[in-house]
Amino acid sequence: MRVFLTGATGYVGSAVAEKLVESGHSVVGLSRSDAGDAKLRAMGVIPHRGDLNDPQSLAQAALTSDGIIHTAFGNNFDDFTGMVGTDLLALTTMLTSLEDKNKPIVVTNGPAFLGDSGDGIFDESAPIDESSYFAVRAKPDLEALQAANRGIRSVVIRLPFYVYGKGGSTFIPVQIGAAQKTGLARYIGEGANRASSVYVEDAATAYVKALENAQAGSLYHLSDGFDASAKQIAEAIGENLNVPAISTTFEIAEETFGTGLANFFSMNSCISADKIKHELGWSPQANHNILEDIARGSYKIGR
Structure with a gap:
């Protein structure tokens, strides 16, 4: 074809x-x-x-x-x-x-x-x-x-x-870049919101x-099927960069990421x-999850 x-x-x-x-x-x-x-x-x-x-x-x-x-x-x-x-x-x-x-x-x-x-x-x-x-x-x-x-x-x-994977993604490099710049891996509020x-x-x-x-x-x-919380994502970034993961307000997230991304990072989005x-007989074959890849895998700074 x-x-x-x-x-x-x-x-x-x-x-x-x-x-x-x-x-x-x-x-x-x-x-x-x-x-x-x-x-x-x-x-x-x-x-x-x-x-x-x-x-x-x-x-x-x-x-x-x-x-x-x-x-x-x-x-x-x-x-x-x-x-x-x-x-x-x-x-x-x-x-x-x-x-x-x-x-x-x-x-x-x-x-x-x-x-x-x-x-x-x-x-x-x-x-x-x-x-x-x-x-x-x-x-x-x-x-x-x-x-x-x-x-x-x-x-x-x-x-x-x-x-995620191969060190790319729409959002992960943005979040890692912000953490590198500020020395803080931020999540909004309690960071309990989850995303697939x-x-x-x-x-x-x-x-x-x-x-x-x-x-x-x-x-x-x-x-x-692995739905990580915003706090878990921030903690994985923190482990990668050896910086603390901390809670922040939506307003500060807007200043850091812009309104569109702040809305993404503050909501639950879990899908089946x-x-x-x-x-179609599709099934995920990856032998690791997003948190492992961010903290110690393809996103690891200086690997």
Whole structure:
């Protein structure tokens, strides 16, 4: 299968690219620079120049592909609404290119717009929390799932807050960097709020399984079943850097991380992966958990 992959040079996308190549697929990866082109070629991926702000570049690649995996998303969490708007335009462009072709597209999202999971665990039936700071992020989710009615084998994968491993991640390096700068590993309030996680290579395997086998309109949560608390994450960072883990206020967290990330770091977000395990036979294979990896594994400073 010739697969167009957005976010191919990114953290999750590059892991997905490697799994696709290993599985025998031809991969065309979205790239914005000469450095990106070189990185993709080194992985056996064909570079395609463009970005999410250039819908025409996405349409061109989509029209010549047998399927799409969309992992790209911005990183300016202080303009969360703007990032979602860009993502939605990119997604609708690619969906239009696939209409009535019964080709697969696997779209990435997260569970934040479901709101705070409290003491529970959200499965795929959990409703959108319209009062959530992140509610706007549901729009691409709904657009992708509804595309199943337009002759598109659309699938959504919701990644947990923490995709970890290989020293990367969206959030962990930010938290480690803040602790290095201040000499303190901070958590908000009591730090009892918990969030699910998954190892990046296990996530990549799920994308390939979804591309190859998922039914149109499928929605899957990913989690390894280990839901670390914010305090545990901070303590693991503290062990790594040999700095204390301390409680802080939401206001100080806003000053440190910005409003968007402070909201992430203060909420419970626990999700169940039972559905993808049952329907696609996916299961996490990592032999360590996120706390071990932060404290003594791939994130260890000076290793």
